[in-house]
Amino acid sequence: MNNQIILRLENISFEVKTGSSSQKILDNISLEIYKSEIFGLTGESGSGKTTLGKIISGLENQTSGKKFFNEKEYSGIESQHKIQFLFQNYIATHDPLQKIDSAFNEILKLKKEPSSNWYKLKKEFLNVVGLSDEVLGFYPGQLSGGQLQRLAL
Known part of the structure; x- marks a missing residue:
């Protein structure tokens, strides 16, 4: 396996505010994906897989944490020409x-x-x-x- 990290997430959290309360969807997710590695994300319905995919691809912004592509921190729209999100449908x-x-x-x-x-x-x-x-x-x-x-x- 290649040891070059192509995607790294550090303590990614995401919460949705509804009125005076908030619901945590993702809580301090960290991961590393290496170049040429095949990576699959599985989980039960409603576990946050789509939300994490949207955060990685820049379609959604995390509440806290950092994202790195090729060891450079990125956020939002600037990732959309490097990372593509394939919707389930x-x-x-x-x-x-x-x-x-x-x-x-x-x-x-x-x-x-x-x-x-x-x-x-x-x-x-x-x-x-x-x-x-x-x-x-x-x-x-x-x-x-x-x-x-x-x-x-």
Whole structure:
């Protein structure tokens, strides 16, 4: 196993305030994930798995604690180009009325990639996830669940 820590959490806590009271969802979670390590997070329904995933990916801010990616502390939106959260219902992440190519274009615009590089970047990504560029012309409903899951990455 590679000994380079790619993601480290230190004492991550998260609580939800409701009126004058608060409920602790996560309490001092610490973990390390190493480069090339396969990591799975399991737990009962309502145990905080999704909340922790949102905190790691920057979709939610922790109440306390620190997050490190490649040994650099990060917070909020700055992590969203480095860490991706794959929702449990990955099918719902795709607009059924939008071709896959258009969805890619929106992402590349947001990332401020020059349009001259778009096709090359799309083809590289599709190659990494084991899909051909012909999926760019399809709507989500024309693809399998496995294909949609890979595209959600």
